[in-house]
Amino acid sequence: MISQTNAAPPDELLERFRAGQRTALARAISIVEDGRAGFERILHQLHTDLGRAHRIGVTGPPGAGKSTLTSKLALEFRKAEEKVGIVAVDPSSPFTGGALLGDRIRMNNISTDPGIFIRSMASRGHLGGLATTTKEVADLLDAYGYDRVVLETVGVGQSELEIAGTADTSVVVLVPESGDSIQAMKAGLMEVADIFVINKADRPGADRLAQELELMLHMRLGEAPSNAGHHGVSLKSVQKAAREGLRSRADESGGWAIPVLKTVAQSGEGLQELARTLDLHRVYLQGSGELSRRRQARLAERVRAVVERRLQRLAWRMGPGEQILADSLQSLESGEVSPYAVADRIVTELGVEPR
Incomplete structure (x- = not known):
């Protein structure tokens, strides 16, 4: 299921894209390049093409x-x-x-x-x-x-x-x-x-x-x-x-x-x-068969990249990561805590068991 933070793009954009309108292509590229809301939904719906x-x-x-x-x-x-x-x-x-x-x-x-x-x-x-x-x-x-x-x-x-x-x-x-x-x-x-x-x-x-x-x-x-x-x-x-x-x-x-x-x-x-x-x-x-191997490797890397991007968004944009980091800066500077301990706190807030 595509993340709700990536709301579906207007059907009209995809219709114009599939109809071969260059302005729709240019707009879709801008949305993806800038990471705007809905960019993953566009890529998801076009994957079969x-x-x-x-x-x-x-x-x-x-x-x-x-x-x-x-x-x-x-x-x-x-x-x-x-x-x-x-x-x-x-x-x-x-x-x-x-x-x-x-x-x-x-x-x-x-x-x-x-x-x-x-x-x-x-x-x-x-x-x-x-x-x-x-x-x-x-x-x-x-x-x-x-x-x-x-x-x-x-x-x-x-x-x-x-x-x-x-x-x-x-x-x-x-x-x-x-x-x-x-x-x-x-x-x-x-x-x-x-x-x-x-x-x-x-x-x-x-x-x-x-x-x-x-x-x-x-x-x-x-x-x-x-x-x-x-x-x-x-x-x-x-x-x-x-x-x-x-x-x-x-x-x-x-x-x-x-x-x-x-x-x-x-x-x-x-x-x-x-x-x-x-x-x-x-x-x-x-x-x-090398073409299939290269494309599968590319797709595997894409999945990893999407997972990493979403985890970063959870940690820094949607989660408490930035606040925990800001609150820990003085302790980090004094040596009371290490960067790894702060990272553990941020990861724990995401519901993940730190390594």
Whole structure:
């Protein structure tokens, strides 16, 4: 049963939403993003409409050209008459709390297309590269009927790993001048990526970065190309051996060989191949059962998040938590009580046995 604090939204909103009115979609997103009364009821009633969209995460360091890549990728999908929803997460303004950069401005070349919907969201200090309600806004775009939902992260580097639990397919975007491929390993992006994209590949260093990434992907499998240690062997030949090894291992195991693609998003170079590779990965996910596994994991995490959100509301907004905390501050400062004892009191007031 949905919490009574989330009163049912007007039937008229859901009717207009299901009728395909963009104003209803925008209003539903605002309600969910702001956590207004009724937002859980909206998501509850639309849950049966989920599961049709291919959710694509686009992540990587700042300056990698993710917004340009996303806009050009959307155009590729539009060529196939697919509808595209884009959630672009930007840093928050410290004054208004709103999106600071405004990706809709950077994507103004596609913003007038009726088959594309763009929503900029503020990260509001969330450190996972996504806003706290990005996943739920993606649900709305899925339920609305978009064929592809692209989630572009804020671009904060090492804290972007949350995208792996949000998207069906994760695309990690790097650029030659962002440093050598060891930075990708430090950030944990090797474990996140389903597809690597080296953007701005017309700049020096792109080929070498691609070679290093493919070699590292091969070594992650626990082996190195047989000629990797030979003197006089070029990195390019090692790259070829690594690529062939990755494909061979993937064929044997029925897995996915992570590709390393090169694009120049500004000119559109390589975008057709990226769109095709995304289609191939979606086919792999469906055929291998991995898509079901990823979506079940995402739903399990959603249930946990909803439970945590409701417990926090019970403890702090509806329960006596804030008052107990305020009354305990002097005792906490003097050392008479510990934070754990105060937490026990708050939890006990909720009717839960403290651990």
